[in-house]
Amino acid sequence: MQVGKPILYSYFRSSCSWRVRIALALKSIDYETVPINLIKDGGQQFSKEFQALNPMKQVPALKIDGITIGQSLAIIEYLEETRPTPRLLPQDPKKRVLVRMISDLIAGGIQPLQVQHWWHSLADWPAQ
Numbered sequence: 074m075q076v077g078k079p080i081l082y083s084y085f086r087s088s089c090s091w092r093v094r095i096a097l098a099l100k101s102i103d104y105e106t107v108p109i110n111l112i113k114d115g116g117q118q119f120s121k122e123f124q125a126l127n128p129m130k131q132v133p134a135l136k137i138d139g140i141t142i143g144q145s146l147a148i149i150e151y152l153e154e155t156r157p158t159p160r161l162l163p164q165d166p167k168k169r170v171l172v173r174m175i176s177d178l179i180a181g182g183i184q185p186l187q188v189q190h191w192w193h194s195l196a197d198w199p200a201q
């Protein structure tokens with residue numbers, strides 16, 4: 074169910090948002106962008122309006138088909154399932170699992186160490 078143009082809530086420096094923008098571009102999906110500045114005003118992701126959209130208070134969030142989805146990999150999987158061409162994932166399960174392995178490694182292992190909310194948490198950490 075397509076309800077208007079999809080809306081991507083994103084921030085230009087957010088690598089999680091880049092992933093979704095790349096997937097949307099590869100699939101040639103027309104969408105609008107609403108910038109959520111993670112620094113300005115103490116972080117616009119904490120505004121009541123944005124929290125109503127994504128209680129996780131994180132970008133990216135994609136409003137599409139009457140729902141709002143957070144978490145880049147969940148968004149990309151939804152796009153792949155609902156708009157299967159062109160494919161992002163290989164047809165061969167052995168190749169597909171490699172893509173998922175690398176994606177999970179980046180999203181769960183590498184990327185959290187480079188994002189802004191962790192820098193702030195670590196800055197408050199007392200030196201050991």
Ligand SMILES: O=C(O)/C=C/C(=O)CC(=O)CC(=O)O
Pocket residue numbers: 086087088089090131132133143144145146180188189
């Ligand atoms: O969508 C994800 O996979 C994860 C999102 C976040 O953890 C928020 C975040 O780090 C935003 C950013 O890319 O700076």
